[in-house]
Amino acid sequence: MADTTEAAPGISFDLGEEAESVREMVRDFAESEIRPIAAQIDESHEFPAANVKKMAELGLLGMFVPEEHGGAGMTYLSYVVAIEELSRACASHGVIASVNNSLVCYPLMAYASPEQKKKWLEPLAKGEKLGAYCLTEPNAGSNAANQQTTAVLDGDHWVLNGSKIFITNAGPADVLITYAATDRSLGARGISAFIVDADTPGVRKGRKEGKLGIRASDTREIYYEDARVPKDCLLGELNKGYTIALATLGGGRIGIAAQALGIAQASVEAAVKYANEREQFDRKIGEFDAIRHMLADSTVELETARLLVYQAAWLRDQGRPNTKEASLAKWHASEAATRCANWAIQVHGGYGYMSEYHVERYWRDARICEIYEGTTEVQKMVVAGQVLKEHPLEA
Ligand SMILES: Cc1cc2nc3c(=O)[nH]c(=O)nc-3n(C[C@H](O)[C@H](O)[C@H](O)COP(=O)(O)OP(=O)(O)OC[C@H]3O[C@@H](n4cnc5c(N)ncnc54)[C@H](O)[C@@H]3O)c2cc1C
Incomplete structure (x- = not known):
């Protein structure tokens, strides 16, 4: 066998000090401030404004934005660990943070001019x-x-x-990062991105949507009716908006995969706890093979999802291609979360169907990640496209 002692470090499964301390900090915050209200805001559909302010104070709304632009200057890995921990307690908190970080701060970080960064990115990254x-x-x-x-000039x-x-x-x-056609004759090549102040006259928000899950996140329609946006609010180059949108989603998908991972984690923990407590036929239900198989099946789903999510984040931190890995992580973690939550309901029997035991919320929340x-289906298209690029079909 070849001597590998002199070889490069190879694979490490340690998250490192920064991500571990982020996990500890966010878990503490989530346990004390989020978990106690998660069921209540799910029922009331209330946006957790006070906690969003606290997340801002903890630096969770601009995690990988450099400190010079108001962010926490951390790695993408630390960011996904934070989203995982928020979502373990409440997936609505997870998506609120994920959107601000990946879908709003990222495109500003990557495409905004220095003036735009000062004006828009800094306050967004600070929360x-x-x-x-x-x-x-x-x-x-x-x-x-x-x-x-x-959008017409x-x-x-x-x-x-x-x-x-x-x-x-x-x-x-x-702030609304808005995509609009600047030349409809060019299709995808005629789309541009704009930084829109939500208070712009002509911008109107619809009513809050009722939803199956992530009910404390605020989802609405937005209407633009002759909304006049200053010329210098074009983000990036004219007609390059679709590239910006897709590049942004590439990172965003890892954030959603982390959200799913947190839901899967919460589901497995709840199932294991209940299997250890509930007795039927004078035994803990965790002694029955049928229940043990559900716990084992959940665990393999959870752990494979974790590997894919952290791998995608790690590749991004290395500046290495991660399109395929981000889609694999999002596809698998989201389905894993739904399956884990579903098994958690089954392990709980009738109690699993009751809101008091939370696992029904985990299932409802997991579903959106898909x-x-x-x-x-779109993630599968991306994965297939990447695989065929790596190994083109022969003519
Ligand atoms: C709660 C919530 C929050 C959201 N937040 C945001 C947000 O902040 N910003 C934003 O811009 N969008 C947001 N979205 C929109 C979301 O990204 C879209 O709903 C999603 O991309 C699917 O688009 P669609 O709903 O139009 O479904 P469609 O595209 O109509 O798809 C319907 C079905 O057809 C399948 N399908 C479509 N095309 C193909 C194909 N080529 N091959 C195979 N199957 C196909 C789909 O997979 C799906 O099963 C949100 C959606 C929800 C529900």
Whole structure:
């Protein structure tokens, strides 16, 4: 066998000091401030504004943004650990933070001018302002390139007209990263990104949507009715918005995968705890093979999801390609979360169906991870596309 002692360090499964201390800090915060209200805000659909302020104080809203731009200057790995821990207690908190970090701060970090960074990124990364990502339209979902919202230059302003649907953080958002067609004849190559102040006259927010899960996150439609946005609010180059949208989603998917991981973790913990407590036929139900198999099946789903999520984040931190890995992580972790939550309900029997035991909320919350930031079917398209790029079909 070859002597590998001199070889490069190879694989390490240690998260490192920074991510471990983030886990400890966020877990403490989540246990004391989030878990106690999670069921209540799920029922009331109330946006957890006070906790969002606390997340800002802890630096959780601009985690990987450099400190010079108001962020915490941490790794993507630390960021996903934070989203995992928030979501372990309440998936709504997870997505509120994930959208601000990955879908709002990231494109500003990567594409904004120095002046735009000062004006927009800094307060968003500090959590003084909250952002939303406005891509989806009633007729532009999986095919997001089919943008009907238009932006037309008129003197010193872009005039926006159209509407966006299913926008997370819409109600409380101060800043709307908005995608619009600047040249519809060019299709995907005629879309641009804009930084829109939510108070702009002509920007109107719809009513809060009722949802199956993540009910404490605020989801609404947004309408643009002759909304005049200053010319210097174009983000990145003209007609390069679709590239920005996709690059942004590439990172966002790892955040959603981390959200799913947190839900899966919570589900497995609840199932194991209950299996250890509940007795039927004069035995702990954890002694029955049928229950043990569900715990084992849940564990393999959880641990494989964790490996994929951390791998994708690690690759991103190394500046290495991670498109395929981000989609694999999002696809698998989201389905794993649904399966783990489903088994957790089954392990709990009738009690699992009752809101008091929380596992029904985990299942409802898990389900969205298979849909937003690209459905599972879209992730499979991305994975297949990447694999075929690596190994092209022979003519
Ligand atoms: C709670 C919530 C929050 C959201 N937050 C945001 C947000 O903050 N910002 C934002 O911009 N968007 C947001 N979205 C939108 C979300 O990303 C879209 O709903 C999602 O991308 C799917 O689009 P769609 O709903 O139009 O479904 P469709 O695209 O109509 O898909 C319907 C079905 O067809 C399948 N399908 C479509 N095309 C194909 C294909 N080519 N091959 C195989 N199957 C296909 C889909 O997988 C799905 O099963 C949110 C959605 C929800 C529900």
